[in-house]
Amino acid sequence: xxxxxxxxxxxxxxxxxxxxxxxxxxxxxxxxxxxxxxxxxxxxxxxxxxxxxxxxxxxxxxxxxxxxxxxxxxxxxxxxxxxxxx
Numbered sequence: 001x002x003x004x005x006x007x008x009x010x011x012x013x014x015x016x017x018x019x020x021x022x023x024x025x026x027x028x029x030x031x032x033x034x035x036x037x038x039x040x041x042x043x044x045x046x047x048x049x050x051x052x053x054x055x056x057x058x059x060x061x062x063x064x065x066x067x068x069x070x071x072x073x074x075x076x077x078x079x080x081x082x083x084x085x086x
Contacts, residue, residue: 008033008045015084032077045081053078 060066
């Protein structure tokens, strides 16, 4: 019998810890992943891809005036998440 799938937060945490990322990186990545999901009106990340990432990063740059290094940090968080299926 299969148990309930872990919550997204727990999945992200597990992948980060297995890969020996720092706690600060974990917190930062989770911040950007949540922000991304909320930006897309709570759409599940499995339903999103490069187009949604581009929309989010463009919005950050044009409407939130986020600096380039911060955009890169957001991108890295989303690539980590989407590539690993966490």
